[in-house]
Ligand code: SF4
């Protein structure tokens with residue numbers, strides 16, 4: 001099937017050393033039944049039509065990566081549980097997002113969260129020992145700064161080393 | 176699955192003093208909802224259960240944003256967090272969050288079942304002399320309450336029968352994917368949360384869309400907040416229909432989405448529709464109240480000196496109601 005070839009070429013092109021594409025390949029068994037869309041809460045509120053995402057991915061249609069729809073999924077895993085062909089639909093969407101990011105299609109609002117993690121170790125950082133959140137911790141009789149990476153500079157160094165090791169900054173330059 | 180269950184049955188027999196967990200805090204709990212940390216530490220301490228901090232832990236990393244962005248990053252940092260629990264000499268890692276549970280449990284699963292991923296990730300970790308040896312089990316607070324403490328012991332802990340009408344929100348990643356989750360219950364018909372709430376003396380009130388997602392996950396809140404609030408609004412409307420004293424959650428991100436979300440959905444309400452003011456509490460807060468502890472010991476305070484902090488919806492109506500409920504002992508004495 002030429003469609004399959006397209007999909008395979010397409011995915012291997014973007015697959016990095018650590019990401020295995022077995023899950024993505026499973027969409028070849030999609031019968032376009034629409035069960036995934038029927039159980040998708042996001043579908044009631046957004047333009048996400050999971051069945052169409054599967055079809056486009058299968059056809060190697062580039063708009064599946066460049067469009068915003070894959071980012072409307074809240075990863076509730078309803079579709080994953082219900083697909084009659086046991087396609088891990090949610091994981092496929094996450095995999096497509098990985099590929100979209102490699103192509104530079106990362107929604108703007110996510111960039112700051114990635115910066116937070118790459119610089120502080122927390123996606124949602126405390127904001128320092130003088131922040132209102134640190135004061136709130138104190139009022140709850142907790143240590144002002146939690147015993148996470150926030151309290152251990154050597155842990156932050158460890159994080160930076162590991163990020164370098166997987167070449168995170170080269171792939172996603174948001175540090 | 177059976178293996179997991181058999182092990183759980185063994186655990187039920189353990190006295191509290193033999194229970195020991197590495198506490199994984201994540202991001203939202205320590206940095207935005209410290210009341211959850213306060214209540215959980217307080218309750219576990221009172222039970223005599225040992226809690227060991229995971230010094231230097233990072234973000235899990237969050238399953239929505241980071242698994243979407245880069246699976247290699249997600250696996251590497253997730254596995255690093257697992258090694259902290261391992262180096263604490265604990266086999267049980269306790270998370271208070273569905274998202275952290277989703278990430279850490281799935282990373283645990285990948286590291287234990289996929290030799291290729293195990294090898295590659297351990298090679299990365301070796302750069303910092305770390306190695307995940309598979310000796311850590313990732314646990315969620317509901318799972319610990321349900322299996323390790325158990326319903327019978329929970330019942331025996333109750334000193335104040337609250338009889339509150341509660342709307343339970345399970346959240347998603349504690350239920351699905353069902354193949355990797357712990358409860359052995361149908362994700363379309365779970366009962367463990369309801370059983371725990373009923374065991375500690377409150378009522379779980381059924382409502383439509385009870386199992387629906389809160390809308391926060393998958394980076395939807397981060398990326399497209401208004402769409403994520405549509406989920407929340409749909410659920411809140413159903414909850415309002417049945418009338419409850421509070422919403423009970425077992426995840427800080429769902430907690431935030433329902434608490435701050437009630438303020439944020441104001442702009443999406445229909446003309447003339449009443450604003451939402453339903454208190455949202457964490458399961459360990461409900462447990463602490465049922466055990467007879469004071470609300471302030473469980474982080475149920477709203478400091479007036481700070482602006483723009485959690486909780487965004489006042490506990491007051493709930494606290495007023497609880498104040499009027501005597502301890503069971505006092506009731507018996509009468
Ligand atoms: S439910 Fe499965 S088979 Fe049906 S359309 Fe969705 S992905 Fe394809």
Ligand code: SF4
Nearest residue numbers: 040073074076077079
């Ligand atoms: S996981 Fe995403 S695509 Fe699947 S049903 Fe939930 S919101 Fe829809």
